[in-house]
Amino acid sequence: MSDLGHVLVLAGGVSFEREVSLASARRVIEALRRLGVDVDLVDVDATVLDRLTADPPDAVFIAMHGSEGEDGALRELLDLAGVPYVGATAAGARLAFDKTVAKAVLQAAGVAAPRSIAFSQTAIRDLGGHQLLDRCVRRLGLPLVVKPARGGSALGVTIVREATAFAHALVTCFAYDTVALVEQYVVGTELAISVVEDDDGTPRALPPVEIRPVDGMFDYAARYTAGMTEYHVPARITETARSCAVDVALLAHQALGLRDLSRTDVIVTADDEVLYLETNVAPGMTPTSLLPMAAAEVGIDLGTLCRDLLVRAATRGPSEPGAVPSRSPQALR
Amino acid sequence: MDGRTPRLDPYVERYAARTHGMTASEIRALFSVADRPEVISMGGGSPFVSALPLDLVAELAAKVIADRGAQALQYMSGQGDARLRELICGVMALEGISASPDDVIVTVGSQQALDIVARIFLDPGDVVLAEAPSYVGALGAFAQYQATVVHVAMDDDGLVPEALRETLRRMTEEGRRPKFLYVVPNFHNPAGVTLADGRRDEILEICAAADVLVVEDNPYGLLGFDGTAHRALRGRSTDGVIYLGSFSKIFASGIRVGWVVAPTGVKEKLIMASEATTLCPVALSQFLVAEFLAHHPWQEQVRIFRDLYRVRRDACLEALAAHFPPETSWTRPAGGFYVWVTLPPGIDAKAMLPRAIQQGRVAYVPGTGFYADGQGAGNLRLSYSLPEPERIREGVRRLGAVVAEERELVEALGGG
Numbered sequence: 199m200s201d202l203g204h205v206l207v208l209a210g211g212v213s214f215e216r217e218v219s220l221a222s223a224r225r226v227i228e229a230l231r232r233l234g235v236d237v238d239l240v241d242v243d244a245t246v247l248d249r250l251t252a253d254p255p256d257a258v259f260i261a262m263h264g265s266e267g268e269d270g271a272l273r274e275l276l277d278l279a280g281v282p283y284v285g286a287t288a289a290g291a292r293l294a295f296d297k298t299v300a301k302a303v304l305q306a307a308g309v310a311a312p313r314s315i316a317f318s319q320t321a322i323r324d325l326g327g328h329q330l331l332d333r334c335v336r337r338l339g340l341p342l343v344v345k346p347a348r349g350g351s352a353l354g355v356t357i358v359r360e361a362t363a364f365a366h367a368l369v370t371c372f373a374y375d376t377v378a379l380v381e382q383y384v385v386g387t388e389l390a391i392s393v394v395e396d397d398d399g400t401p402r403a404l405p406p407v408e409i410r411p412v413d414g415m416f417d418y419a420a421r422y423t424a425g426m427t428e429y430h431v432p433a434r435i436t437e438t439a440r441s442c443a444v445d446v447a448l449l450a451h452q453a454l455g456l457r458d459l460s461r462t463d464v465i466v467t468a469d470d471e472v473l474y475l476e477t478n479v480a481p482g483m484t485p486t487s488l489l490p491m492a493a494a495e496v497g498i499d500l501g502t503l504c505r506d507l508l509v510r511a512a513t514r515g516p517s518e519p520g521a522v523p524s525r526s527p528q529a530l531r
Numbered sequence: 532m533d534g535r536t537p538r539l540d541p542y543v544e545r546y547a548a549r550t551h552g553m554t555a556s557e558i559r560a561l562f563s564v565a566d567r568p569e570v571i572s573m574g575g576g577s578p579f580v581s582a583l584p585l586d587l588v589a590e591l592a593a594k595v596i597a598d599r600g601a602q603a604l605q606y607m608s609g610q611g612d613a614r615l616r617e618l619i620c621g622v623m624a625l626e627g628i629s630a631s632p633d634d635v636i637v638t639v640g641s642q643q644a645l646d647i648v649a650r651i652f653l654d655p656g657d658v659v660l661a662e663a664p665s666y667v668g669a670l671g672a673f674a675q676y677q678a679t680v681v682h683v684a685m686d687d688d689g690l691v692p693e694a695l696r697e698t699l700r701r702m703t704e705e706g707r708r709p710k711f712l713y714v715v716p717n718f719h720n721p722a723g724v725t726l727a728d729g730r731r732d733e734i735l736e737i738c739a740a741a742d743v744l745v746v747e748d749n750p751y752g753l754l755g756f757d758g759t760a761h762r763a764l765r766g767r768s769t770d771g772v773i774y775l776g777s778f779s780k781i782f783a784s785g786i787r788v789g790w791v792v793a794p795t796g797v798k799e800k801l802i803m804a805s806e807a808t809t810l811c812p813v814a815l816s817q818f819l820v821a822e823f824l825a826h827h828p829w830q831e832q833v834r835i836f837r838d839l840y841r842v843r844r845d846a847c848l849e850a851l852a853a854h855f856p857p858e859t860s861w862t863r864p865a866g867g868f869y870v871w872v873t874l875p876p877g878i879d880a881k882a883m884l885p886r887a888i889q890q891g892r893v894a895y896v897p898g899t900g901f902y903a904d905g906q907g908a909g910n911l912r913l914s915y916s917l918p919e920p921e922r923i924r925e926g927v928r929r930l931g932a933v934v935a936e937e938r939e940l941v942e943a944l945g946g947g
Contacts (some may be wrong), residue, residue, distance in 0.1 A: 212570070212883060217563040243569075323943045331944075353557060354885065365944040369879065372940060373886040414537070422555035425543035486539055 199505045203256040209239035213264030222483035223261040229501030257511040258283040277519040282511040284478040290455040294477045309330040311474040314381040341383040346375035390488040391447035403444040404492035408433035431495040442472040540627030565894035571926035573913045574894040591822040603815045609806035611637025612817040618824040625842040637812040642779040643790030645672040653678040660712040664901030680903035681744035691725030711744040718867025720750040750777040755866035756841040786816040846920035855930030868916040877946035880911040891929040
């Protein structure tokens with residue numbers, strides 16, 4: 199189809215989602231090779247820039263999850279090195295990766311989200327914030343969810359059902375990140391809505407995937423052990439909820455200034471209210487991941503999707519270092 | 532949905548009950564990072580095989596293929612190579628065990644020995660007694676057969692006889708009898724302590740009186756830093772003890788050669804269980820070990836390992852004393868690979884691990900992995916066998932800073 203030359207899939211690194219990232223990368227590479235794409239894996243370490251500059255690829259697919267792949271740092275380096283890549287720019291990734299920031303952006307755009315309070319480790323340790331934990335519990339109610347502001351795969355996430363477990367949940371969370379997002383626990387149907395841009399850059403939502411963990415909690419084991427979670431596509435929700443969820447995902451993609459692909463997670467309450475949870479700029483591509491599942495549902499082959507995105511990136515060329523994300527004004531209405 | 536089932540695994544309803552718990556785990560995710568060179572890993576108990584005379588091992592491997600290739604690359608007896616079994620008897624004699632080659636079954640590492648012992652003795656719900664803490668691989672093997680592990684207290688002299696007595700008394704009252712007692716008497720994994728000679732006969736007497744078999748797992752016995760070996764439990768009682776040995780720590784872990792010695796009736800069943808699992812142990816590995824034992828001063832090699840690990844143990848203990856908060860305590864191993872650390876009150880070693888790896892670039896194994904009943908939150912295991920002494924010092928220094936920060940946080944949150 200194209201004259202796409204050599205491409206690289208960046209994965210691994212020292213993030214805790216290293217294994218997930220390598221599994222994503224293997225799947226993407228296999229899918230691309232089936233289409234005849236010349237692709238290699240790079241397990242990212244301190245030599246990555248040397249490798250990219252010594253033999254520059256036509257484009258790069260970032261299959262790194264967690265801090266290195268999604269906090270914008272790697273993308274910043276790729277911009278400086280002049281290497282085109284698939285996905286959000288550094289600035290967009292940075293906005294999306296911090297759940298407290300992304301949530302504020304979406305709430306400012308009129309999207310509903312679970313009530314929450316952010317606690318930093320500094321506030322707890324140096325400002326006496328621990329004295330307000332009881333007040334936090336009273337305000338949000340129990341159960342509540344404690345999650346690292348920056349991180350993925352549910353690592354460091356705890357559902358707190360008794361006030362006495364709150365402190366330990368914060369300790370667990372702060373081992374992953376310096377800021378904890380403490381959120382009201384909402385009972386409902388969890389959905390993941392992937393967004394992929396067309397060739398002309400128009401974002402298009404794939405069918406929402408309904409996530410139903412067998413044991414109730416979509417934790418690390420439930421995410422990456424086949425059989426521990428039911429995934430329903432199409433999701434078993436009303437048309438009103440589906441339409442609203444899709445709107446939220448498209449709005450998130452635009453309001454956060456994202457590019458090429460993203461995945462937004464929401465929860466639908468019994469009253470069909472759609473609440474925003476988070477957005478990922480490097481969605482998982484493992485055999486239990488949600489974007490490939492949604493793509494398959496509408497007949498999009500993973501290899502074709504990745505190849506098309508790589509062609510787009512190669513055609514687009516490198517991003518301008520330090521560029522601010524281009525956010526759609528409509529998205530912020 | 533293109534034939535896809537909602538749970539992605541069409542066989543999910545068909546798995547055996549023993550697969551419960553075989554899931555992706557956060558700890559595994561963390562350890563995939565710990566193996567990266569940026570991280571000083573004091574987690575795994577890997578021997579420092581680089582200290583082996585690798586040229587010599589290469590020659591021996593070539594000789595095995597050249598001289599006995601047709602046998603080395605073929606199936607063989609399920610009990611293992613007769614020549615190696617004879618040499619194993621010589622190894623065991625160093626720890627006071629008198630056995631004939633016919634008593635020995637060669638296994639694919641002593642982990643397979645644990646598996647076949649568990650397989651022939653344990654029905655779902657059976658009770659195994661084990662030290663508190665105990666070797667994680669053994670706990671895993673027992674869990675495969677859905678056994679319940681009851682832990683028995685240890686102190687600096689190993690398993691506490693009075694605690695064993697009390698546990699057996701309590702179980703008798705409850706109408707239960709353990710299938711066996713599992714012990715690692717020398718340079719314990721993970722506790723680092725050694726069962727005092729004075730306690731060994733007492734424990735055998737307690738078990739004999741209660742008609743409880745003892746499974747003695749002894750991979751580290753020849754790695755005592757003062758060069759003396761303790762007389763094995765099997766050397767004191769032949770009928771009541773199943774003995775597990777291994778070449779993983781005194782030669783090489785990658786060759787996967789271990790062995791088991793058991794009373795006659797047990798031995799026959801173990802051979803059949805082993806054949807059902809692997810048909811036979813790996814011939815090539817067995818011949819290589821036999822060549823190493825027969826044609827190389829292997830005890831000199833063990834001395835080299837001992838000296839090397841002693842220097843690393845010293846580096847670890849010195850660094851712990853220099854960099855860990857005063858409320859921390861730890862064991863002082865006289866051999867083997869491990870130091871068992873007890874953290875300041877309120878610190879959860881498992882919860883702290885991401886901070887240690889991410890911020891400190893140092894890894895350890897949280898204590899809970901060494902218990903079947905959720906104990907060990909305040910403990911961690913440090914292994915000093917693999918990193919160079921300088922890396923050990925740096926790793927412990929970094930971990931000390933992580934512990935200090937975690938303690939501040941826990942105190943701020945009202946814990947500790």
